[in-house]
Amino acid sequence: MKVIAERPKSLTDLQFTYCPGCMHGVAHRLIAEAMDELDMRNNMMGVAPVGCSVFAYKFFDCDMAEAAHGRAPALATGMKRARPDMHVFTYQGDGDLAAIGTAEIIHAANRGEHITVFFVNNAIYGMTGGQMAPTTVPGMKTTTSPYGRDENDIGYPIQACELLATLRAPYFIERVSLLSPQEILKAKKTVYKAMKFNKEERGFTFIEFVSTCPTNWGVTPAEASNWARENMLPYFPIGNFRDKSKEEGEAK
Amino acid sequence: MGEKVLMKGNEAVAEAAIRAGCRLYFAYPITPQSELIEYMAKMMPKVNGTFVQAESEVSAINMVYGASGCGRRVMTSSSSPGISLKQEGISYIAGANLPAVIVNVQRGGPGLGDIQPAQGDYFQATKGGGHGDYRNIVLAPSTVQEFADMAGLAFDLADKYRNPVMILSDGLLGQMMEPVEFKPQKTKEELEELDRQHYEWCMYPNEDEPNHHHHEINSLEIDPLVLEKHVEKLSEKYDEIEAKEKRFEKYNIEADNEVLVVAFGTSARIAKSAIDELKEEGKSVGLIRPITVWPYPYEAISEAMTDKVKKVVVMELNLGQMIEDVKLAVNGKLPVEFLGKVGGILFTPEEAKAKILENL
Numbered sequence: 322m323k324v325i326a327e328r329p330k331s332l333t334d335l336q337f338t339y340c341p342g343c344m345h346g347v348a349h350r351l352i353a354e355a356m357d358e359l360d361m362r363n364n365m366m367g368v369a370p371v372g373c374s375v376f377a378y379k380f381f382d383c384d385m386a387e388a389a390h391g392r393a394p395a396l397a398t399g400m401k402r403a404r405p406d407m408h409v410f411t412y413q414g415d416g417d418l419a420a421i422g423t424a425e426i427i428h429a430a431n432r433g434e435h436i437t438v439f440f441v442n443n444a445i446y447g448m449t450g451g452q453m454a455p456t457t458v459p460g461m462k463t464t465t466s467p468y469g470r471d472e473n474d475i476g477y478p479i480q481a482c483e484l485l486a487t488l489r490a491p492y493f494i495e496r497v498s499l500l501s502p503q504e505i506l507k508a509k510k511t512v513y514k515a516m517k518f519n520k521e522e523r524g525f526t527f528i529e530f531v532s533t534c535p536t537n538w539g540v541t542p543a544e545a546s547n548w549a550r551e552n553m554l555p556y557f558p559i560g561n562f563r564d565k566s567k568e569e570g571e572a573k
Numbered sequence: 574m575g576e577k578v579l580m581k582g583n584e585a586v587a588e589a590a591i592r593a594g595c596r597l598y599f600a601y602p603i604t605p606q607s608e609l610i611e612y613m614a615k616m617m618p619k620v621n622g623t624f625v626q627a628e629s630e631v632s633a634i635n636m637v638y639g640a641s642g643c644g645r646r647v648m649t650s651s652s653s654p655g656i657s658l659k660q661e662g663i664s665y666i667a668g669a670n671l672p673a674v675i676v677n678v679q680r681g682g683p684g685l686g687d688i689q690p691a692q693g694d695y696f697q698a699t700k701g702g703g704h705g706d707y708r709n710i711v712l713a714p715s716t717v718q719e720f721a722d723m724a725g726l727a728f729d730l731a732d733k734y735r736n737p738v739m740i741l742s743d744g745l746l747g748q749m750m751e752p753v754e755f756k757p758q759k760t761k762e763e764l765e766e767l768d769r770q771h772y773e774w775c776m777y778p779n780e781d782e783p784n785h786h787h788h789e790i791n792s793l794e795i796d797p798l799v800l801e802k803h804v805e806k807l808s809e810k811y812d813e814i815e816a817k818e819k820r821f822e823k824y825n826i827e828a829d830n831e832v833l834v835v836a837f838g839t840s841a842r843i844a845k846s847a848i849d850e851l852k853e854e855g856k857s858v859g860l861i862r863p864i865t866v867w868p869y870p871y872e873a874i875s876e877a878m879t880d881k882v883k884k885v886v887v888m889e890l891n892l893g894q895m896i897e898d899v900k901l902a903v904n905g906k907l908p909v910e911f912l913g914k915v916g917g918i919l920f921t922p923e924e925a926k927a928k929i930l931e932n933l
């Protein structure tokens with residue numbers, strides 16, 4: 322077996338419950354690897370969302386709480402305030418974070434809570450069977466936008482990074498993609514960076530993963546990556562939206 | 574013990590909570606509980622505690638969920654409309670077997686209602702409130718002193734049973750000033766001991782498991798057979814609470830009582846004035862005041878229905894909610910009459926007296 326196939330310590334041995342080709346597993350692994358590399362596992366508490374990754378509380382091998390739909394940033398606030406010596410992260414989908422949990426994420430970010438938020442944007446409600454998400458792109462067909470999302474009727478996709486970047490408190494905001502091995506490697510570096518900032522108590526850190534849901538999009542994993550590249554990236558451009566370490570003249 | 578100080582109920586319960594070891598408080602402003610959140614805003618920094626004004630009651634209760642999952646004494650408070658928003662979180666907290674203290678300073682409803690004292694949230698508080706099968710322990714104070722004392726009791730019961738405890742007060746108790754005597758502040762050692770008692774189940778690595786910690790705070794059981802077991806376990810806990818934690822006050826309960834009044838909280842205060850006056854006029858009326866409205870002291874009522882009691886009169890600041898529990902206790906053996914007021918208006922001692930006289 323190749324070394325890259327080794328399971329990070331920060332994941333339990335449970336088999337993932339995700340569909341073949343689903344990016345949730347990849348995102349989990351990147352987070353777990355950063356936790357291992359930064360030796361954070363023993364001081365880490367995570368919050369799982371409601372969505373396909375609802376069982377993340379069983380997969381990450383650290384203290385974990387399972388939130389109500391959208392409320393993970395509120396739980397994380399309570400957890401970090403209760404145990405300031407611990408590190409806290411949330412893991413959330415687009416319905417969870419950008420629809421039902423909009424108030425919670427904006428205000429946790431605005432308070433500059435010392436937590437890291439991992440946001441998996443697959444432009445759809447995966448768990449409930451493929452309904453329209455706040456990040457569903459115009460024209461995209463879902464079970465609740467059967468004629469394609471009509472932006473004049475229901476609005477444009479919500480751009481979470483751009484929205485949060487209007488706030489002054491967040492320390493680090495970046496959007497990465499998981500659409501190819503190269504992009505995953507780049508994403509890994511960003512995850513590491515955000516987790517390091519978390520460990521160093523720099524402030525609120527946020528990473529959006531542009532991801533896929535082959536199952537509910539009704540395509541193969543390879544097609545899903547291409548589809549996301551063509552249709553999602555125009556609305557969700559990859560890039561950094563905030564890095565206060567640069568403003569602080571870190572590079573010197 | 575300390576000396577008596579004159580304080581509003583809202584402030585007294587906040588002070589008592591701090592003394593009982595509450596170091597985290599999350600809430601959203603609403604009348605008539607605002608003195609409580611303001612007191613916490615002022616005092617928490619002075620005791621190295623955490624105060625966060627949340628973006629909504631939904632967020633506040635979920636902050637409570639997170640902090641409680643970390644094993645610390647945590648509280649939130651609100652008034653009726655805000656308590657409705659907290660129901661989601663309360664259901665999760667109950668499902669996850671977590672302690673938490675929630676204060677409801679009730680006001681008139683439904684909807685936005687008004688900001689005057691009311692008891693219209695009795696059903697919500699005692700019968701569930703949120704989704705699923707669960708129970709809150711619900712304490713109903715009737716004086717500022719009792720309101721304050723219930724803070725410590727609420728935390729102890731919440732910890733003992735790992736269950737949400739609600740203090741069901743109202744705008745009168747929150748706003749009125751009465752003399753209060755506080756229990757001493759828990760010491761640093763006592764607070765650390767409280768913390769340690771939660772290590773067994775809470776998120777937070779500790780000396781017993783220093784190198785690897787994976788505790789799950791969770792209300793999800795996707796396998797129906799596992800969920801069935803989980804809810805049955807909750808049910809056993811509720812049975813134990815019902816067996817051990819019923820509390821009530823007997824007021825003027827005598828063998829010659831002709832009418833038995835049942836009232837809780839502010840209603841009971843008014844009923845007592847009426848009963849005192851009637852006593853001077855030579856009429857014997859007893860009162861059962863449930864202190865826990867869940868678990869409900871049914872037996873206290875049936876035992877007080879001695880031979881001479883002709884009628885039971887229930888008094889509430891609503892359209893008749895607790896009366897359903899009283900009828901269960903009376904079990905058809907006596908007529909049950911009702912005096913109620915809505916709109917955030919109190920009935921007067923004279924109205925209470927007249928209602929009793931009608932039934933003597």
Ligand SMILES: Cc1ncc(C[n+]2csc(CCOP(=O)(O)OP(=O)(O)O)c2C)c(N)n1
Pocket residue numbers: 371372373374390413414415416417418441443445446447448449454
């Ligand atoms: C209060 C509440 N409303 C609705 C649901 C049903 N629900 C479960 S997951 C979900 C959407 C999840 O979508 P997303 O956050 O994008 O996660 P994904 O499954 O795509 O990873 C919904 C609506 C729920 N569990 N709770």
Ligand code: SF4
Pocket residue numbers: 338339340342343344345373443447448533534535536537
């Ligand atoms: S439904 Fe979509 S998001 Fe959910 S596990 Fe399957 S591929 Fe992943």
Ligand SMILES: [Mg+2]
Pocket residue numbers: 372414415416441442443444445446447454
């Ligand atoms: Mg999604």
